[in-house]
Structure formats: structure tokens, C-alpha cells
Amino acid sequence: xxxxxxxxxxxxxxxxxxxxxxxxxxxxxxxxxxxxxxxxxxxxxxxxxxxxxxxxxxxxxxxxxxxxxxxxxxxxxxxxxxxxxxxxxxxxxxxxxxxxxxxxxxxxxxxxxxxxxxxxxxxxxxxxxxxxxxxxxxxxxxxxxxxxxxxxxxxxxxxxxxxxxxxxxx
Numbered sequence: 001x002x003x004x005x006x007x008x009x010x011x012x013x014x015x016x017x018x019x020x021x022x023x024x025x026x027x028x029x030x031x032x033x034x035x036x037x038x039x040x041x042x043x044x045x046x047x048x049x050x051x052x053x054x055x056x057x058x059x060x061x062x063x064x065x066x067x068x069x070x071x072x073x074x075x076x077x078x079x080x081x082x083x084x085x086x087x088x089x090x091x092x093x094x095x096x097x098x099x100x101x102x103x104x105x106x107x108x109x110x111x112x113x114x115x116x117x118x119x120x121x122x123x124x125x126x127x128x129x130x131x132x133x134x135x136x137x138x139x140x141x142x143x144x145x146x147x148x149x150x151x152x153x154x155x156x157x158x159x160x161x162x163x164x165x166x167x168x169x170x
Contacts, residue, residue, distance in 0.1 A: 126166025
């Protein structure tokens, strides 16, 4: 849990400050904590503002998903869902949109697990590719970026069709 919180923080702060994602290895997280151990001036203001934003987004994501978050057991997936929700935060203004986001997150997770359990009988190439983004080099900046881009694409498709991209009925 602490590692996931650190991964959320480093990427939220990095995106706010540098408009990019960050790698999430131990040494990267340690550098973030050392950088903000005793911030002053503008850095203190930034730290307070961004910390408050992370808390607000986490609270709203919890309100959106609630107890169903217990179903989401993959740290890379949870990190990516948080980053997507944070990115879309200002556009998910209605309860209807938040419900649609929650349905998307849980439906995608369910379909990912189904596909992973299918072994050689996988049918959804999109999910097969996305699963590799979750499991291979999951803490690398490029991988976090790839997952983010794919999730934005998947969510846009889901909003239009109420279906997971790549499923045969699409």
C-alpha cells in the first residue's frame, strides 16, 4: 500500500510540475521524499497544493468506486486508474459520468482477468497487449505513459459504446 501511495504521489507531482510521468523505482520514490522533506517558499506552496489535490482526487475516486476497489488487486492497474481519474477529474462532473467511469474501471478489470485466464484461447488482442503493459516493466515511465494513453482510448470507446475495446461484439 505504501509503495502504491508513493507511486501515485511521484506521478501526480511530476505531471503537475513537468507535464510528464515518472519512473517508480525505489530510488525514484526516495528522491521524491527527500526533495519534499522540508520544502520552503514556492516548493512548499506547490507541495501543499498538490498534496491537497491528490487527497481530493483519492477521496472522489473512493466515492466513485467505494468498496468495489477491493476487487482491484494489481498495483499497476490501480496506479493507472488513479492517474486517469486525476487527468479526467475536471470533466467527470456529474454522478452519471462518475458512475460510467466506475463501470468502465470494473468492467475492464473483469475482462482483463477473463482474458488472462483464457491462456491460449484469448480473443481480445487489445486486452492481451494491455495486460503486457501492466505486467512487463510496470514502473517504467514509458510503460506508465503507454497505459495512460491506452486507458484514455479505452474509456473514450467505452463512453461511446458501453463496451470494452477489442471485444468481438464491437
